[in-house]
Amino acid sequence: MGQKKDAEIIHKKAVVVDAHCDTLSLLAEGRVSFADAGEGHVDLRRLKQGGINVVFFAVFVHPRNRGAYLRKALEQVDAFHTTVAVHREDLVAVREYSGLRRALAAGKIAGILSVEGGHVLEGSLGVLRVLYQMYVRCLTLTWNGRNKLADGVGESESRGGLTSFGREVVREMERLGMLVDVAHLAPAGFWDVVRMAKNPVIDTHANSRVLCDHPRNLTDEQVRALAATGGVVGVNFVPAFVDPANPTIEAVADHIEHLATVGGIDCVGIGSDFDGTANTVAGLDDAACLPLLTACLVDRGWQEAHIRKVLGGNFLRVLKETWK
Numbered sequence: 001m002g003q004k005k006d007a008e009i010i011h012k013k014a015v016v017v018d019a020h021c022d023t024l025s026l027l028a029e030g031r032v033s034f035a036d037a038g039e040g041h042v043d044l045r046r047l048k049q050g051g052i053n054v055v056f057f058a059v060f061v062h063p064r065n066r067g068a069y070l071r072k073a074l075e076q077v078d079a080f081h082t083t084v085a086v087h088r089e090d091l092v093a094v095r096e097y098s099g100l101r102r103a104l105a106a107g108k109i110a111g112i113l114s115v116e117g118g119h120v121l122e123g124s125l126g127v128l129r130v131l132y133q134m135y136v137r138c139l140t141l142t143w144n145g146r147n148k149l150a151d152g153v154g155e156s157e158s159r160g161g162l163t164s165f166g167r168e169v170v171r172e173m174e175r176l177g178m179l180v181d182v183a184h185l186a187p188a189g190f191w192d193v194v195r196m197a198k199n200p201v202i203d204t205h206a207n208s209r210v211l212c213d214h215p216r217n218l219t220d221e222q223v224r225a226l227a228a229t230g231g232v233v234g235v236n237f238v239p240a241f242v243d244p245a246n247p248t249i250e251a252v253a254d255h256i257e258h259l260a261t262v263g264g265i266d267c268v269g270i271g272s273d274f275d276g277t278a279n280t281v282a283g284l285d286d287a288a289c290l291p292l293l294t295a296c297l298v299d300r301g302w303q304e305a306h307i308r309k310v311l312g313g314n315f316l317r318v319l320k321e322t323w324k
Ligand SMILES: [Zn+2]
Pocket: 116, 183, 184, 205, 276
């Protein structure tokens, strides 16, 4: 009982950051409402219940939408700003660290716009800069396939790393102060980014490949290299990346502990991938369930300072360092 109470207090006091959800594509298509997402994983009530203070909303356009990447991306950018306008009492669009702190101080949820998949740039640095003007502050360089920036994990046989355009994008992102996200990137590109990056490199949603041998997860060597840049890995709740045979909260906590052991306590965060998956980890079925993960870490004897880093402190540090 005492421990359960402790966990609730620790969770409430912490700034909780979810570095990846796919809710925007559902909102843009009118499939869910932010007031009540129904079968969806993320809405206002669930975020409040889950004690989540900062959310990365990813624009994701499936590569099958050839010829319409930018239009579909802009429709999701529009869905982000429209949602913020409707729910401005509770949700703020943030584009700088001071604005994020102001939102938190006002007790509001800070929404960060990100783009998952550099194919929406359609080969143009100008598009990158316009997206930045529209509040995009994080770009996942690839999705699973190959694009004009690099190869995704689905193309890893080719061993393709960053293209010259991909390098230009990373350089321009660092100049602007955008977060460079290596989730979905094939290993060669991962190492290219880590070698060239001057700012912390993040992986918004992935787990340990040692515990779950899936190409979307990171090897220990990758975790150490990413941590050495000052970066953070957002632990992912998709069963296939957690433990397809036994996807439990305990298994998610195992990934958190492994990443912390390998890369240090400063390199672990949360990147749920909510609304990006049909099936969920038992007990982590939507955003409202996040306090249960804190309870699990408390049960394992984790100290509060470390829990706070994982829940959001580490991603906040990277945002502060990276955003201009
Ligand atoms: Zn993803």
